[in-house]
Amino acid sequence: MTNTEEIQLIQSEIGDKAGRGLRWSLVGTLAAKIGSFAMGLVLARLLTPADYGTFGIATAALAVLMHINDVGLIAAVVQWRGKLEDMAPTAATLAAVFGVVVYGAFWIAAPAYSAFSGDGNAVGVVRLLTLVIVIDGLTAVRSAKLMRDFQQDKLIIANTAGLVFQAAISIPLAVMGAGAYSFAWGQVASAAVTGILVTIFARVPLRVGFEREIAGKLLKYGFPLAISLGIEAIVMNVQLAIVGRISGQELLGFYVLAFNTSMWAQTILGTAIRYVSVAGFSRLSETDDRALANGVHKSVPMLVSVVAPIVALMSVLATPLIALLYGGRWAPAAPVLMLLVGLTFVRMVTGLAMDALMGAGATRSTLWIYLGWSVALIPALWYFTESFGIKGAAIAQTGIGVLVAIPLTALALQHANVALRPLGPPLVRPLLATVLAAAVAVLVARFTGPYPIVQLLTAGAAGLLVYIPLVVPREQLRRFPGMLRRSPA
Template sequence: MTNTEEIQLIQTEIGDKAGRGLKWSLVGTLGAKVGSFAMGLVLARLLEPSDYGTFGIATAALAVLMHINDVGLIAAVVQWRGKLEDMAPTAATLAAVFGVVVYGIFYVTAPAYSAFSGEADAVGVVRLLTVVIVIDGLTAVRSAALMREFRQDKMIIANTVGLGFQIVVSIWLAIAGAHAYAFAWGQVAGAVVGGLLTTIFAKVPLRFGYNREIAKKLLKYGFPLAVSLGIEAIVMNVQLAIVGRISGQEQLGFYVLAFNMSMWAQTILGTAIRYVSVAGFSRLSETDDRALAQGVHKYIPMLVSVVAPIIALMSVLATPLVTLLYGGKWSPAGPALMLLVGLTFVRMVTGLAMDALMGAGATRSTLWIYLGWSIALVPALWIATESLGINGAAIAQTGIGLLVGVPLTAIALQRAKVALRPMGPPLVRPLLSTVLAAAVAAVVAHFTGPYPVVQLLAGGTVGLLVYVPLVVPRDQLRRLPSTLLRRGGSAPIPEEA
């Protein structure tokens, strides 16, 4: 067997495992999104925009802390070259200690953070919600063990049950008049239940210990990653503090809703992919540099083909989508949503590329990407928000992502011996088809107004009817009806996805 054949065999084996894991991840994240979406619809009618603003400030803090509190140990465990049982006690100790320490520091500094964000009354909500980082630190190694072995089915069960508790607690407290605390208590309850189930399913002995050499290896990989992910979280969430300070509580509430809606595609597809991509790229990088590069060349165009039309149609149909789902009082979020979905597209593409860098152990590259991204973003975000309000903030986020985030990621891939030229031709057709589909959908929606439901159905349907025949090969379209019948009416998910 030649070296090329061996690489292809390894790619096939890893692809099969990752494909099965991705199927479970897609099912789980889709179900979680449906549940979160339903909860959001109910809470939007029980709470006020100001409550969303307060919770947005707390969520921003949690997002940053969640990325740094385990010092990159989840990814380090997934990528670890060796036996899990040798490293698990040390990793568990490090993750738990850092989780408690980070929470303690932020507990003390929460008043200053809330005051800077223009939400001085948010201190209690911030302190309560960030308890989640302690729970995450205690369960980090167990979550990583499930991801490492592509046991996404167990993760889905744990997350789904946790989400159920979150929904019940949040809605019950919202009805009782708890305002923003309804969000926080619900999320903490869900984290506790999900964490307990994850610990049970992982079957990793609950042991703590410390080995200096193992700790050194884990932190050498994980620390640059934790810093880079922390900067990423700042890049994505500093907007909330700036918008709240400049535009006020109510405008922040509109912006939070728009931002959360813009993340739907990433929440469903991006989260599902990340559950398997780091492990998959790690296994590929263990074999040969060519295997990793071939994986990137294959999966980024595939991701673009799926995500680009979703993002484009959501952009041109943003205002009727907001109005239909949340009511007329939330319509100011529409223009911001139209712009922010572009950032989601950027994050998903660069995120998959950086998963490949993490799989190859190039965590310092991700650090430099996010550092450069944040340096460019913060001043642009402040200036744009002062000039154009929440729409200016959306323009700054998407613009800096395209003009700074994408080029920095491309440079990092080149330095990791992943050539960019082979990805060019496969991207042309889906990108051009996306532009055409979005333009047609916008025209159809304009002439089928003023009812939002009609605009969404007509514009979305016509847009997809334009896109799909241009991108999906004709033989696959011809086989689709028979494939659907064989699978009992459920659409096929390619193994290599």
């Protein structure tokens, strides 16, 4: 067998493993999203917008700390070029220590953070919810090991069990009047259950150790990544602190609901993809200089073809979607959702590119992208929120994402020897089809009466019926009925 054939065989094996992992991730995250969606519907009818605002402040803190507390060690373990058993004790020790230290520091800072966010009563919720980072630090290496080995099925089982416990705790607490604490206690319980199962499934010996050389290699890769992901989390979550401070907790509650709804595609597809993409791009970058570029050229058009119509239809049908799911009192969230789904598209495209850069070890490039993004976003977010309220915050988030984040990401890919020109032609058809599908959905929605469910079903179906034949190859469409009739065996 020639060297070229060996490389092709290795790449094929990586693709098979990544494909299996992605299938499991999609199935698992879809099931988890359905469960969390159902729980969210229940809680939205039990809690007030102000409760959502308080929880949003705590969630923003947790999102930032989760990316900082393990100093990029999860990705570093996934990307590690040597044997896992050689570095696991050092990585586990570092992750646990950093998790405890970061939590202790923020426990002290929680009152100041809550006061800045406009809700001094959020301190207890913030301190409770951020306890999740300690659990994450203790289980980081075990989660990374499952991702590294493409054992996403086990991760999904652990996450699903955690979601069940979350619902079992959050909903009764909400009924009893616990307010935002019902969210926080549920998430802490979920993290604990998930962590226990991940530890069991990973089968990594519980050893404590520290080797300076290994620690240096891990931190050299992970520290810039941790900073960049921390800045990413700030970019995505500083909005909640700013909106809460300027607009108050009730309007923040509407914004949080819109933001969470806009992230459905990101939660399902983005989470599933990230479970396998860093490991897949990392293995590809080891085999051949062109393999990473080829992987990006194939992945980005596929991602856009799936995400673009979802985002467009959610935007044009935001009003009936909010009315149907959450009721009339949440109507102020609809105009915000209409704009924020654009940010979802930006995050998913840039997120896939970031995964490719991480897989290639170019963590400094991700740092510069998020630095530029945050420098542009924070003043724009403050100005537009003061000028136009929560709708202005959505305009700033989506606008800066399109005008700043995407160009910076494109430059970083070029610097990593990923040519951008091959991406152009495959993107034209899905983007034009998306515009046409959205226009058809708007037109149909106007003639389907005042009932939200009728508008969603008819307009959404009309949009998809326009989009699918224009984007999906005819050969695949002809094979689809046969695939449905085929037995699972």
